[in-house]
Amino acid sequence: MPRILPLTALPLLLALPLAAAAQIYTWTDADGNKVFSDQPGPGASTLEVGPTNTVEPPRRTEIRSPGTSDQPAAGPAYQRLEITSPSNDEAIRSNEGNLVLSVTTDPGLSGSHLLRVELDGELTDVSSPGRGQRNHLLSLTNIDRGSHQLAVVVVDARGNVLQRSSAITVHLQRTSLLQPGRAGSNQAPQVPNAPRAPNVPAPGRSGGS
Structure with a gap:
């Protein structure tokens, strides 16, 4: 019994190597459906199939981030x-x-x-x-x-x-300008006089007076 394939299976059938499907036949069945098979049916016609093309899958390419390099990172400009x-x-x-x-x-x-x-x-x-x-x-x-x-x-x-x-x-x-004896001042800080007791006269000068 011939293998009946729906129309949607045609691309898969055509992709088979010629050794697996040496001849493809097509006809219209009683319901008006297009039929494809590797064996002839009533009123079948031969479908010409060209040589198959072998397509290699694309090789995986590593995607690098911008700025990446195989070279080692440069060291400091100055040792x-x-x-x-x-x-x-x-x-x-x-x-x-x-x-x-x-x-x-x-x-x-x-x-x-x-x-x-x-x-x-x-x-x-x-x-x-x-x-x-x-x-x-x-x-x-x-x-x-x-x-x-x-x-x-x-x-x-x-x-x-x-x-x-x-x-x-x-x-x-930094020396504060508010500090006594700041830089640029030639005057030494004055020492205040000691307080005297009230009603006590100041000591007189020594000498023959």
Whole structure:
């Protein structure tokens, strides 16, 4: 008995290799339905089937996130980025609140980089442009007295922070203008006279009077 296949099975039948279905027949049955089979039926005609095509499934391609690379992540641009003076936990006296930082970079600071000072976690406008130099001096002015955290950062031309040094803590001491004997005063503080008992005359001068 021939195998009768519905019309919807035609794509699957055509996909079979020619060795499995050497000849395909088609005809219309008594109900007007189109019939396909590998054996001829009443009034069947031969359906020409071309050579089958072998389609390989696509190879799985690993999707990488943007910015990922097989190369290892680049290390810091500078092997040394350090505040060399003042030292950590140092007490500094400056009545004007001025402070000078000595910084060393190794290698020298690139011409496309800028060294900026960070005071208590905030970037300041104090900076040093790169010219290939290794030693840098950066001056801060009018800093409030008390303890402060200082660090330096390397930024690129777009202002992106590339590297940050270890922070140090300094204790700035400023003489208050309300304190007697302040800086700039040449007069020593006066010692008040001891009180005298009432109705007691002041002692006379010694001598032959």
